[in-house]
Amino acid sequence: MKTINIILAAGILVIAAGCENDGRSALVEQIDALKLEQIELVRQVEQQQAEEKRLIEQIKVLSGLDAEDRFENLYNLQKVEITGYTNLYDKNKDGKKEKLIVYLQPIDKEGDVVKATGAVEVQLWDLNKAGEKALLCQWQVTPAELKKLWFATIVTINYRLTFDVSDKVDSFAEPLTVKVTFTDYLTGRVFKEQKVIKP
Numbered sequence: 001m002k003t004i005n006i007i008l009a010a011g012i013l014v015i016a017a018g019c020e021n022d023g024r025s026a027l028v029e030q031i032d033a034l035k036l037e038q039i040e041l042v043r044q045v046e047q048q049q050a051e052e053k054r055l056i057e058q059i060k061v062l063s064g065l066d067a068e069d070r071f072e073n074l075y076n077l078q079k080v081e082i083t084g085y086t087n088l089y090d091k092n093k094d095g096k097k098e099k100l101i102v103y104l105q106p107i108d109k110e111g112d113v114v115k116a117t118g119a120v121e122v123q124l125w126d127l128n129k130a131g132e133k134a135l136l137c138q139w140q141v142t143p144a145e146l147k148k149l150w151f152a153t154i155v156t157i158n159y160r161l162t163f164d165v166s167d168k169v170d171s172f173a174e175p176l177t178v179k180v181t182f183t184d185y186l187t188g189r190v191f192k193e194q195k196v197i198k199p
Helices: 002-063 067-072 143-149
Strands: 077-082 087-089 099-108 118-125 135-141 150-152 157-164 176-184 190-197
Touching: 077 176, 077 190, 099 118, 099 176, 118 143, 118 157, 135 143, 135 157, 143 150, 143 157
Parallel strands: none
Antiparallel strands: 077 099, 087 099, 099 157, 118 135, 118 176, 150 157, 176 190
16 A cells, blocks of 8 residues: 555655646746747837938938929929830730830930839820721720839830730721820929821
């Protein structure tokens, strides 16, 4: 009987020790998790402090500049040109010209092509048709879409806008007219340009 009591007491001690170890293990895990959370919070605070410092420096610089001079030294858009490469193209080589590609150049007062931010409306007209039938199709290009369409080669630099006209233009036997309206998002000025494209 005495032996059984000793064995039972030893068993209880082992179980109690195990429970204590489980409790300590859970506590250690919680402490580790809190330490990681603290490290992440410190990192976030440091990032916010760095951003705040950058913004304070930016405000100092901007407040020291004359508003009119600042505006004048940004690009000053004077016109928008539709280049000579603008036309209908047969991109899939099936004999039908199904793509209208418009090459557009925003030009500043120095005569340089600039990547001006703005919205574009493009229209394709057949001026040989009467009334509402003359407008074959039109598209809207947002500033977010436009900035992805900047296209540079060795020869030229411009926006290249591509539109599907496969269901709008039956035949391209007569000249068509491309009309572009460019709204400059810096100044709010609206530029209009048109170009006749020939077969």
